[in-house]
Amino acid sequence: MRTDSAAPPFRRLLIANRGEIAIRVIRACRDLGISPIAVHSDADVDALHVHAADRSERIGPPSAGESYLSIPAVIDAARRSGAEAIHPGYGFLSENAAFARAVEQAGLVFVGPPPSALESLGNKLAARRSAAAAGVPIVPGTTVALEDDTAEAEAIGFPVMLKAAAGGGGRGMRRVDRAGDLAEALAAARREAASAFGDGTIYVEKLVAPARHVEVQLLGDRHGGLVVLGERDCSVQRRNQKLVEESPSPAVDAAIREALFDGARRVAGTVDFHNAATVEFLLDDAGSHFFLEMNTRLQVEHGVTELVTGLDLVAWQIRVAAGEALPAEVLAAPRVGHAIEVRLYAEDPFDAFRPTAGRVTAWRMPEGPGIRVDAGISAETDLPPEYDPLLAKVMVHAVDRATAIHRLRRALDETVIGGVQTDAAFLRWLVDDEAFAGGHYDTSLIAERWGSGPEPTAQERGLAAFAASAARQAAPPPSAPVVSSSTSPWGDLARRESLR
Amino acid sequence: MTDYEIRVDGEPADPADGWRFEWTDERVGLARLVGPDGTRPLVVEGAGRDWVVTIGGRRIPVSVRTWRERVLAEAESATRGHAGPIDVKATLPGLVVAVAVSPGDDVEEGAPLLTIEAMKMQNEVRAPRAGRITEVVVAAGQTVSTGAALLRLA
Numbered sequence: 001m002r003t004d005s006a007a008p009p010f011r012r013l014l015i016a017n018r019g020e021i022a023i024r025v026i027r028a029c030r031d032l033g034i035s036p037i038a039v040h041s042d043a044d045v046d047a048l049h050v051h052a053a054d055r056s057e058r059i060g061p062p063s064a065g066e067s068y069l070s071i072p073a074v075i076d077a078a079r080r081s082g083a084e085a086i087h088p089g090y091g092f093l094s095e096n097a098a099f100a101r102a103v104e105q106a107g108l109v110f111v112g113p114p115p116s117a118l119e120s121l122g123n124k125l126a127a128r129r130s131a132a133a134a135g136v137p138i139v140p141g142t143t144v145a146l147e148d149d150t151a152e153a154e155a156i157g158f159p160v161m162l163k164a165a166a167g168g169g170g171r172g173m174r175r176v177d178r179a180g181d182l183a184e185a186l187a188a189a190r191r192e193a194a195s196a197f198g199d200g201t202i203y204v205e206k207l208v209a210p211a212r213h214v215e216v217q218l219l220g221d222r223h224g225g226l227v228v229l230g231e232r233d234c235s236v237q238r239r240n241q242k243l244v245e246e247s248p249s250p251a252v253d254a255a256i257r258e259a260l261f262d263g264a265r266r267v268a269g270t271v272d273f274h275n276a277a278t279v280e281f282l283l284d285d286a287g288s289h290f291f292l293e294m295n296t297r298l299q300v301e302h303g304v305t306e307l308v309t310g311l312d313l314v315a316w317q318i319r320v321a322a323g324e325a326l327p328a329e330v331l332a333a334p335r336v337g338h339a340i341e342v343r344l345y346a347e348d349p350f351d352a353f354r355p356t357a358g359r360v361t362a363w364r365m366p367e368g369p370g371i372r373v374d375a376g377i378s379a380e381t382d383l384p385p386e387y388d389p390l391l392a393k394v395m396v397h398a399v400d401r402a403t404a405i406h407r408l409r410r411a412l413d414e415t416v417i418g419g420v421q422t423d424a425a426f427l428r429w430l431v432d433d434e435a436f437a438g439g440h441y442d443t444s445l446i447a448e449r450w451g452s453g454p455e456p457t458a459q460e461r462g463l464a465a466f467a468a469s470a471a472r473q474a475a476p477p478p479s480a481p482v483v484s485s486s487t488s489p490w491g492d493l494a495r496r497e498s499l500r
Numbered sequence: 501m502t503d504y505e506i507r508v509d510g511e512p513a514d515p516a517d518g519w520r521f522e523w524t525d526e527r528v529g530l531a532r533l534v535g536p537d538g539t540r541p542l543v544v545e546g547a548g549r550d551w552v553v554t555i556g557g558r559r560i561p562v563s564v565r566t567w568r569e570r571v572l573a574e575a576e577s578a579t580r581g582h583a584g585p586i587d588v589k590a591t592l593p594g595l596v597v598a599v600a601v602s603p604g605d606d607v608e609e610g611a612p613l614l615t616i617e618a619m620k621m622q623n624e625v626r627a628p629r630a631g632r633i634t635e636v637v638v639a640a641g642q643t644v645s646t647g648a649a650l651l652r653l654a
Binding site: 171357361362385417418419422459460461463466468470471472474 | 504506508509511513514515516519521523525528529530531533540541542543544545546547548551553554555556557558559560562564591592593594597598617618621622623646
């Protein structure tokens with residue numbers, strides 16, 4: 001993909017992550033002529049990203065705290081492997097200022113914004129204060145930590161959202177509708193935040209509803225070059241975590257877009273910024289925007305922006321980290337067509353999107369025109385319960401939104417996963433949902449329109465009945481007890497029950 | 501087909517007519533149904549009586565029993581009582597982070613019993629019915645796998 005004949009920005013780069021994002025960064029390394037080095041915990045010895053890299057360093061036991069979140073283990077792995085730079089991916093250590101500093105102190109390059117930016121934007125409370133000072137509207141609420149008394153929350157007016165100052169990914173977040181529920185929700189949010197981030201500080205915001213979640217992608221170099229690469233609408237969420245993202249946002253017109261882009265630049269201007277980051281906003285039904293937070297890292301959904309801009313964001317992260325300036329064609333990159341991403345998770349959409357675990361047996365991903373799949377697993381993979389249940393991201397790109405939705409329907413019809421329940425059934429339903437198809441949806445879509453999903457149709461039940469009976473008839477007569485040859489959890493359950 | 505009693509999700513079901521079943525990759529359970537107006541990809545897992553068919557992304561349990569298997573199963577369930585204590589089991593693997601009850605506690609249906617952290621999420625395990633806790637077999641800090649007994653409710 002490089003058009004010049006310059007030497008690669010680095011000789012070796014270590015990817016301090018796992019799953020699909022590790023593989024994504026490995027691919028960018030290959031395109032740039034860099035030797036990619038993976039890391040793995042004991043749960044990931046045989047993971048796909050380990051086999052995709054040139055080599056992989058063991059960094060500890062399965063527990064993330066002792067492996068992918070261990071700063072000394074990751075730095076040590078980089079030293080051992082002779083890596084010159086570290087890409088943190090998303091999650092894990094990606095927004096950890098202490099990690100970014102440790103990388104630099106070890107004489108390595110951190111592929112991400114400067115540690116000072118991670119520090120000032122990592123605390124969501126501090127970021128709220130800076131954004132407000134820069135003239136960017138914030139969601140009404142506190143700009144200091146919430147104490148145990150309910151006065152502050154009551155002054156804002158219920159319903160409110162509790163959020164973790166150190167937060168991200170929806171953890172430590174709670175909606176509270178009544179003053180009487182505040183104490184319990186606050187305790188739960190603090191516990192979850194302390195466990196996820198090591199910091200139980202909680203603040204409170206007024207609940208904006210209905211709301212759309214729209215974010216703006218930024219890319220900057222070390223020489224003052226900064227480009228806004230469009231917005232992404234991430235309003236399809238469960239547990240305040242994104243499931244579907246699209247660009248452009250059907251809720252954003254030219255005037256709103258201009259305001260969002262201006263707000264994003266202002267927030268970035270409050271820190272010393274380079275590399276990739278995303279500024280997140282809530283959009284209310286009047287089209288007013290409120291700053292939520294700035295994520296100083298690559299987002300899960302960056303591929304949506306890559307499809308509409310044609311840019312390789314990960315490659316540019318690495319190149320600007322090595323000191324390259326963004327050229328004119330990046331600074332003025334046009335945005336073409338419409339892109340949608342859906343996330344395949346090992347979660348049961350018929351049971352409140354609870355994580356499922358087990359072994360993925362069958363695995364068939366869609367292919368063909370306008371389709372991109374970033375997957376972290378392949379067939380016959382055990383899903384370790386220690387980590388995020390994201391399996392793959394299916395992305396489509398087309399000339400306009402309607403065509404993109406058609407393409408997404410085909411892509412999901414081609415997608416087949418066996419062994420674990422995934423959210424694929426929800427995603428396939430979404431494509432045909434009127435609100436989604438019409439672009440008139442907000443963050444309440446899953447709660448309001450999906451709930452716990454429809455019952456299987458009579459046709460689906462009939463087809464399932466026919467398929468199972470046909471499969472049984474086609475099978476050779478069992479020579480052993482019939483339940484023992486199953487690899488499914490149902491078989492396992494039956495086996496366990498029979499041993500009781 | 502009439503030799504079998506088929507239940508979908510526990511309910512009696514009639515197999516759909518006019519479709520042909522073919523394996524795409526039997527080793528991993530990939531199959532498809534070919535009908536007059538199109539095809540449906542699916543995953544078929546299992547053996548003997550117990551199957552799971554994934555169709556449209558949804559896993560649907562299907563039992564396919566011969567007459568003889570059905571009679572045997574009914575005889576077995578008749579000898580097993582329905583009342584009595586129940587074991588509350590983990591529905592997902594993870595780390596027990598908090599236990600809210602002790603033996604001797606009386607709980608209402610839906611009362612929080614313990615918290616399991618899995619995939620970075622905290623999941624409350626709640627009482628499936630009202631009753632008295634007679635035994636707690638796990639403690640905070642312990643890792644549990646799916647199906648592990650957590651406590652007993654009488």
